[in-house]
Amino acid sequence: MHGTPMHTQRTLMTMFGKPSCLLVAMALVGLAGCGTTPPASFRANFVEATKQRLTPEQEQQVATILLAMFGTPDDPVALPETGLDEAKLKLCAGPVRSDIVGRKNGLYREHCAHCHGITGDGMGPTAAFLNPYPRDYRPGVFKFKSTERSDKPTHADLVRILHNGIAGTSMPSFALLSEVQVDALVEYVKYLSMRGETELALVRQFFELDDDAQGRLPETREFLVDETLTPIAERWKAAADARIAVPEMPADVDLATSIAKGRELFYGDKANCVKCHGPTALGDGQANDYDDWNKAIVEWSKEVAGDKDSDWVSKAGRVLAGDALRPRTIPPRNLRHGIYRGGRRPLDLYYRIHAGINGAPMPAAKGTVAPEDIWHIVNYIRSLPYEFDGELGVDRPMVAKDRF
Amino acid sequence: MGKRLAGMFWALLFLAVPVLGVATFAIAPSINVWLPKDVSEHGRNIDSLFYFILVLTGVVFVATEVLLFWFIWKYDAAKARGPATYIHGSHTLEVVWTIIPAATLLFLAIYQMNAWADVKMRRPAMSPTVEVVARQFEWRLRYPGRDGTLGSADDLFLVNDLHLPIDEDVLIQLKSMDVLHSFFLPHVRIKQDAVPGMKIPVWFKAREEGAFDIVCAELCGWGHYKMKGRVTYESRAKFDAWLERKYAEQEATQPPAEAADVALAR
Amino acid sequence: MTPPTTSPALDHVHVTVPAHGHAPQGGLSHFLSTYVFSKDHKVIGLQFLFSTLLWFLIGGLLALAVRWQVAWPWSPVPVLGKLFAQEGGQMAPEFYTMLFTMHATVMIFLVIIPILAGAFGNFLIPLMIGADDMAFPTLNMLSYWFMWPAFIAFGASFFVEGGAAAGGWTSYPPLSTNVASSPGSGWGQTLWLLGLTFVGVSSMLGSVNYMTTIILMRAPGMTMFRLPMTIWAMFITAVLQAFALPVLTAAGFMQLADRLFATGFFSPEGNIVNNAVPGPGGGQPLLWQHLFWFYSHPAVYIMILPAMGMVSDILTCFARKPLFGYRPMVYSIAGIAGLGFIVWGHHMFMSGMNPALGITFMVSTMMIALPSAVKTFNWLGTLWGGRIQFTTAMLFAMSFVSMFIIGGLSGIFMAATPVDIFIHDTYFIVAHFHYVLFAGTAMGVWAAIYFWFPKMFGRTMNEFWGKVHFFLTFIFLNGTFFTMHILGAVGFPRRLADAYHYETFHHLQPMNAFMTWCAIGMVATQIIFAANFIYSMFWGPVAGRNPWNANGLEWTAPSPPGHGNFDYQPIVYRGPYEYSVPGVDKDHLMQTDPPNAAASAAAATAH
């Protein structure tokens, strides 16, 4: 035993004894390694479906109809009525890869999916940790646009968002993507939005059905396309011609007086900005309100809490836990930061004040505040980050002189 | 006999290290896996230092590795005859191979101080050309505007799209809004962490026009990889024109025509 | 066949000595006290060995997941992809940041540090200095069991909301202190800090134990300068830990306070992250970096010195030749340890630290390359004129030298501040520390395992499969890590979930794919090691006391040594490296072999 390090005969034996067990081990690891994952799939709008108390069969019918009308995340379908360009969608859909000509495919999953989710429900894996939450496209409501509150955003509006990002949120700028890619992504966002709106419409239709729990929706073209899809698509098409007409900034008043007027309006009770944005404009006015997305969850959980029908409540509980993000209040903008989520152009601010912000508590001033007065408010808002205000001592580090 | 072959085999395996090692570095530039194009004034000093150290270490690397191979090859127990040399060391050798590296390293250290000082210590006396504020996960830029002072109402705000004039010193005031970031301009050999609560000056002089990447080189959260910017070096004239155009866009009070709007949004 | 190393006389002694510890008395309490809560340094060493090897596996798998994302970003991940079924199996970016953070954490704090100091330190120190156990057996047991809270904390952190820590293993604030700044900065980060603290406690207990044992419990005749290099390395490592660790522990608690008690050591005022309400602030993010690196730079040497020591012993044994320049070797280790305390700033050249400081740190950093160079030359000197036996242990030991040369030289690039401006935080640094820590330390550890395995389990590992293991590992690790150098030369940044959307880097994907394939091969290769290890543990050829004909004291004890190690009190007459002494009938003179005229004569002339 104290001999040479090599124990030849044993070595030979084990040499030929071992491979079997080695191969087995390798095979095992191999198997584990090739664990295939299922293709990405759209997730049902459980919140609405449960709110409408759909049966599993009804949920499945909706899924089937949507599959027929919109396809899958890997293979999207755009019916002619949607007016969407299927080629653009294909560029964004599917897993990230490069095609034969080396063009990048699966753009949505490369850039958007981990926040906005494969379904566009604003619930990707990263979403829960972001503040504010990523946009849920499914209601088809967008905040920052050049159209009236009730209208859809124009193509250019969405392009602008992708280009500039949304300051003060986790939405980054995609200015460095190619024109084609940004264009395609906007198209895909519209696609997810229309799909979500269609899903909502279908789910809500079950209540309109005549009374029996097992009711199914008609699967005719008339119902699905003419009555459901077309109205939705039409509103998207109409957006381009629905842009707000912006009057020229009043030229006769100089900036200082305009700012002074704006200040009056800000505190005055016609425009009443002070109520929410606060007397110091630090966004410390009415701060315990929700935007539409969170409000829906808040209201529904109230309803669930008040109900007694046990099995429905228990399902609703699971949905609230697994398919809804913890509701967050939406604080009014701190106007001293000089951060303007919808863009810092005077034009952008005009849009925000004129039409309000769809989906958010911010109301529209049009009708009650005259256009030139809106311009005065715009000028005042733009001066706020630079207006030194003694009361701001505590908040100094946040004014634009030091940070923006 | 088999043992001898085994010995040679192992020796050659160790010889492969210097051979392939040198080969890798030799091929790298030809397959474009090498220092990116340098368009800065000071960059050439850094690059020449890099090459200098590369040659120096390369020589030591090859020498030691080949020596290692040679010993393994020569002193294989199965090959060499007689007992091993019985020696506990050599004082002279120890002195030699302590002094020589010491001198080299010390020289190296002193030799490069100047280059370091140029990039990080000799700040040009001028007001910032632009303020770069890093933020999860974008580069927010602020130009002083006409009045030349930051923090006034005529500042120009942009994101990720940095433009700078060439053939003159530019001074960047680097800040961070939230966590650590690192402002990395590979093509001008500039890297500086952005630290919340600190204003760190960064300066250099670009020699050529062109558009290049801005990279974030310090982990700043889940979106670290997203934090991409673009820096465009252009002549003073073009630069000023660009500033004017961007400022005009920022102050827009009327929507541009639909088509133009899309284009402009790019 | 060489004659038995222990004289018949000693065998007689063997009989008389009561063999305590291995008497076959059953009972759960006996089992627990022998194998679980044992105070026997060997059992503790093995406990460390098994735990760390297991974490080594986990760390390796984490690395694979990281490599997958780097090579094929956003493509469905095998197995792990099931966690992201909805997204078609593509991993989320914050998951990637978590992966590399925990890969580094596991490898450094749960593998390298404990496997060197914990496993081999525990197992070898008493055996090599001729003591029957550690100075403080209970403390020693605790040093292992204090690892468990760490194991649990790090392990559990994967399953808390937001996942494990994702702020990088350096845990830089404000990313790590500000809960809102990233998913992993939630509970994961808190658990991370707790785990870190426990690792620190464990190391601290170990280090005081090692120092005391080595100073006080050496066998008669075992002077400091007759200690094997392994022991010297362990000793100086222990000193390093004892002096550096308190700083990290304190810093860790400060960060915990920032997170849990809203203090503001590390975050400035009004620092709004992710629109969360800012903390009190008034702190400095750089402070953490200084404190952290004040420990973690010495820690780099804690992670390599013991390997250097063990490699020195293995080289001499299989070169059948005295160690070349014993004292210079000792002095250079000491030098590394000393300088190790004044170079931490070289991790912070780009951090916004005063650039003037950069210059001083650059000089000290350049200087610390010197002792490493001296060691390398002495290893070469040791091989020169030797009679090399190509055992697996030897191959791994020689590859350590070969690889350490690369790791050492690439360090000079980073030490040069102007060059560091470009390659800082690129793959160049990744290459550097993987060459030191994996190609260096890990290879050294494998050498040590193959070398001391007989002493641990009384059986030798299979040499053939050992060499297959070495060959494949050697090939794959170079395939994986050497290419990283040139990636670094392009400025390819580390820690990016997807770097290919940068024009500067988009052409590097194929190279990364190649590296990932090598990494997969490297991990797969370890199956051979695992199989060989487990098989040999039970069915390997039985080894005697001294299968390698080595000189160290440990080889005079039985394999595996019983409780109390030696069956007689070893007496030391000479240093551990008396191989091929002229005029001696065998090619090695053990430290315990009684003095013999020829030997002393030779020793006299040799200098």
Next chain:
Amino acid sequence: MSLMRLRPVIVVGTLLACGCGRGRLPSPEPQAQAAQKIRASIVGASAADETTAEGAATGTGWATLKGRFVFAGDAGQPKALVVDKDTEVCGKSSKLYDRSLRVDASTKGLADVVVFVRKSSRVKAPVPDTPLVFDQKNCEFLTTVFAARVGQPIDVKNSDPVGHNTNVAGTSFNQLIPSGGGTIFQPAAETGMPVMVTCNIHPWMKAYAVFRKDGYVAVSAKDGSFSIPDLPAGELLEFQVWHERSTGPNGALGLQKPDVKWTPKGRFQIKLEDDEVKDLGTLEVPAAAIGT
């Protein structure tokens, strides 16, 4: 060593166990073939035959439906609302209470129950152009639930010294209403069930509105009574009943009534004769039908 050799098993086990647990409902599996069929049927030219419904013959006369809702359970005391804004005005003249369940103490009448016709063929009166006033005072909407016809002007007023905004859910009408001022709102589309009207400046303010084309809507009065006049006689009308706090889907209020069949979706069908005044009598709303 046995313990050591168990360790990998344990660790891997936990990894698997915890790794896969994510408490989300599985998304419903769409049926591929069915989807194929549907797609085939919906692509291509629009369905040519525009089948006009209303085949059912209808009379020419008019009739009236009336009844009275009473609450069987105990309404309890209404909760006081948290007023944290403009306290110098809001809730000054009278304290503000939660009005989601208004039960008349004496008559037990349940107010704010909405009854409307789901589909009808004829309408007697044209859409009135006299604006319907919807006012707010003391930081409270004066009407808790109101009905209007599509296209009918609604004068949204503000008689408070403080400014308000009025936000009608689902219509994207959200306007600033300066104090003393007002604005005209014309609902463009029918609402299914009533929609919520809120003021974001004073989040406690809440009312409901229902807009119908034919205007066959009634909101039960304080004593719970309601009446819908001028209903088309001679055709089968389906009525929908709603209450804010009802536990039915979308607030549908379903009742147990011997003579009229009342569905869980809060609907019942009646055919009225010419000039008939159908009185449903007292309709008892059980406590169970009302949620918290």
